[in-house]
Amino acid sequence: MKPLVEMKNICLRFGGNQALDNVSVNLYPGEVVGLLGHNGAGKSTLIKVLSGAYRADSGQIFIEGRAVEINNPQDAQRLGIETIYQNLALADNLDAVANIFLGREKRRGFALDEESMELEARQVLMRLRVQIPSLRLPVAQMSGGQRQTVAIGRAIQFKARILIMDEPTAALGPEETRKVGELIRALKAEGVGIFLISHDLHDVFDLADRITVMKNGRVVGTVYAHEVSHDDVLGMIIGGVMPKNARPAEVPRTP
Ligand SMILES: Nc1ncnc2c1ncn2[C@@H]1O[C@H](COP(=O)(O)OP(=O)(O)O)[C@@H](O)[C@H]1O
Ligand SMILES: [Mg+2]
Numbered sequence: 001m002k003p004l005v006e007m008k009n010i011c012l013r014f015g016g017n018q019a020l021d022n023v024s025v026n027l028y029p030g031e032v033v034g035l036l037g038h039n040g041a042g043k044s045t046l047i048k049v050l051s052g053a054y055r056a057d058s059g060q061i062f063i064e065g066r067a068v069e070i071n072n073p074q075d076a077q078r079l080g081i082e083t084i085y086q087n088l089a090l091a092d093n094l095d096a097v098a099n100i101f102l103g104r105e106k107r108r109g110f111a112l113d114e115e116s117m118e119l120e121a122r123q124v125l126m127r128l129r130v131q132i133p134s135l136r137l138p139v140a141q142m143s144g145g146q147r148q149t150v151a152i153g154r155a156i157q158f159k160a161r162i163l164i165m166d167e168p169t170a171a172l173g174p175e176e177t178r179k180v181g182e183l184i185r186a187l188k189a190e191g192v193g194i195f196l197i198s199h200d201l202h203d204v205f206d207l208a209d210r211i212t213v214m215k216n217g218r219v220v221g222t223v224y225a226h227e228v229s230h231d232d233v234l235g236m237i238i239g240g241v242m243p244k245n246a247r248p249a250e251v252p253r254t255p
Contacts, residue, residue, distance in 0.1 A: 001252075002065045003028050004162050004193040005081075010049055010059035019045045020056070021217040027162065027193040028252045032184060034208030034225065035197045036237055041214040043197050047164045050195075051083040052076035063162075082155035083164040090147060092140035096132055097121040099139055100154045124153045128183050145176030152183055156192070163187060166197045181207055201230055210249045215240040222249045 005027040012020040020042050027033050035043045048054040050061065052073040061068055063079050070076050076083075090099050097114070100121045106113040118135060125132055130149045132142070139147055148168060155163055165184075169177040184194060184207050198204050204211060205225055213220040213236035221242040223232070232243035242248070 001028060003062070004064060005050065005195075006060075006062040006065075007046070007050065008060045008062070010046065010056045010061075012045060012049060012054060012056050018217050020049070020059075023059070023214070023217070023219050025195075025212050025219065025222070026250070027195060029161075029191045029193055030188050031209040031252050032188060032194045032196050032207050033222075034204035034211040035195055035214065036201070036204060036211060036233065037214035037220075038237060040216075042217040043214055044166060046214070047083065047166060047195060047197065050076065050162075051081060051164055077158060080159060080161035081164065082158065082160035082162070083166070084148075084151045084155055084168060085166050090139050090151060093138050095137055096125075096135045096139060096142075096150045096153070099150050100124065100157050102154070104158065120157065121153065124157045125149065127156070127186070128153060129186060130179070130183070143176065144172045145179050148172065148176065148180055149183065152180075152187075156187065161192055163192055163194045164197075165194060167199065168196070169198065169200065169203055177203065201233060205230065205233075209252060213237055221246075223247070224249045224253050226253070 003026040008024050010020050010023045023046055037043050045054060049056045052070045052075050055071060061070060068079060091102060097118050101117050106117050121135055128149060132146055139150055169180050187194060196208060208225045210222055211225050211233060212222040220236045220240050223246045228243055228246055232246060235241055235243055
């Protein structure tokens with residue numbers, strides 16, 4: 001099986017600050033890779049390189065084995081890479097349909113094709129197995145979990161094979177967090193690969209197959225979530241050391 005994403009030896013400097021120092025990570029179809037590390041470790045910068053928000057100073061990116069140039073967010077989207085940022089970037093005054101198609105509206109002649117956008121929005125939300133009471137209500141009036149669903153719907157509507165989620169449950173209650181977990185499992189089952197950034201170790205252990213820890217712009221290591229303890233991972237985050245006896249997890253674990 002080929003990796004969906006391979007980022008190799010990525011370096012990026014902001015002035016005198018080496019935000020990414022020779023970072024290599026990968027992601028395979030149908031798996032969740034958790035990205036962990038203290039504030040400032042470089043997690044967001046790394047995914048911004050993948051999503052086309054930043055350009056690396058050096059390093060390579062391969063998508064399904066093919067070397068690619070990602071110079072802007074449009075390049076990333078064309079490659080099936082979608083990002084959900086912590087703030088969700090939804091337009092509060094617009095409804096779910098409009099948000100899902102924001103900036104990529106369907107048209108029939110000069111007019112918006114509301115009917116087919118609504119139908120497709122409904123289908124994508126069904127795929128996520130989520131009920132949204134009204135697709136035509138401004139998203140400002142929705143719960144945090146429903147808003148998160150709209151953001152995910154927006155990402156996968158455009159055939160994302162690679163989904164990046166930066167702190168997807170930070171603003172959610174327990175029930176909604178559980179729902180997002182279900183969404184993530186549904187996407188995995190469809191073969192989508194997910195980079196999951198979260199502060200919440202519990203979430204990451206619950207959802208991730210592998211965990212990559214970063215510290216000071218470098219990768220400490222990658223481990224199999226099911227083969228390490230919370231303390232092991234804290235040791236990686238805080239101490240910057242691989243747990244004793246942990247196998248390096250450069251490829252998915254075979255069942
Ligand atoms: N746009 C930017 N300009 C300058 N420095 C930045 C910028 N974005 C991030 N940094 C710096 O890069 C480092 C990594 O930050 P970041 O990727 O946001 O870490 P994390 O997401 O792991 O908290 C930090 O030292 C941060 O201050
Ligand atoms: Mg961040």
